[in-house]
Amino acid sequence: MTITGSRIATPKVRTCSDDPMLMRKTLAQFPSGVVVLATEPDGQKHALVASSFMVGVSLDPCLLAVAVQKSSETWASIKTSKSLGVSVFSQGQGGLTRQLASKNRAARFEEVAVEVHDSGAVFIEDASLWFECAVYDELEAGDHWMVLLEVKQMGVSGNEPLIWHGAEFRDLAKNDTIAVKQ
Numbered sequence: 555m556t557i558t559g560s561r562i563a564t565p566k567v568r569t570c571s572d573d574p575m576l577m578r579k580t581l582a583q584f585p586s587g588v589v590v591l592a593t594e595p596d597g598q599k600h601a602l603v604a605s606s607f608m609v610g611v612s613l614d615p616c617l618l619a620v621a622v623q624k625s626s627e628t629w630a631s632i633k634t635s636k637s638l639g640v641s642v643f644s645q646g647q648g649g650l651t652r653q654l655a656s657k658n659r660a661a662r663f664e665e666v667a668v669e670v671h672d673s674g675a676v677f678i679e680d681a682s683l684w685f686e687c688a689v690y691d692e693l694e695a696g697d698h699w700m701v702l703l704e705v706k707q708m709g710v711s712g713n714e715p716l717i718w719h720g721a722e723f724r725d726l727a728k729n730d731t732i733a734v735k736q
């Protein structure tokens with residue numbers, strides 16, 4: 555809603571059928587972190603960058619979720635992997651994020667510092683958080699798969715996370731201007 559002086563103006567209601575890009579453009583204004591699902595199931599590293607990452611789906615079992623486009627060739631290659639590394643990008647890793655999401659799949663890991671676990675899970679060095687996961691379920695959700703991941707191990711580096719907002723990478727800023735009543 556737009557507040558103009560003392561009047562409240564109701565915005566024109568638009569739907570996805572008015573504009574097929576509306577959902578994409580609207581959701582671009584929602585801030586999120588960005589992750590990469592990475593694994594080496596066949597001697598070759600695969601990366602799937604996603605901003606549709608959802609934490610706190612379930613605590614018992616520990617489940618995370620990510621929405622993956624049905625057209626993703628990478629998902630088709632990694633979905634049966636025993637183990638997936640999920641790295642949450644940290645501040646300053648915007649260029650790396652774009653590289654790992656680039657069309658040239660063979661070049662995604664060029665000069666990228668990673669750690670590979672015995673399970674095949676691949677982690678990005680200096681990421682903000684990491685989770686080692688197994689695929690728990692894959693639910694059909696329109697043109698995406700809603701993928702549930704069960705967390706086997708996790709860690710926090712202390713590096714600030716990268717923020718994705720308005721189709722740009724941003725840093726997380728602290729807002730200390732609001733006094734919190736104790």
Ligand SMILES: Cc1cc2nc3c(=O)[nH]c(=O)nc-3n(C[C@H](O)[C@H](O)[C@H](O)COP(=O)(O)O)c2cc1C
Nearest residue numbers: 602603604605606621622623625626627628629655
């Ligand atoms: C910032 C950013 C966020 C993205 N988020 C998603 C996402 O949530 N889900 C998804 O399926 N693809 C997402 N993508 C696109 C994929 O990373 C990838 O480019 C796409 O799946 C095509 O490559 P593939 O066929 O190798 O999977 C995102 C890309 C970028 C750069």
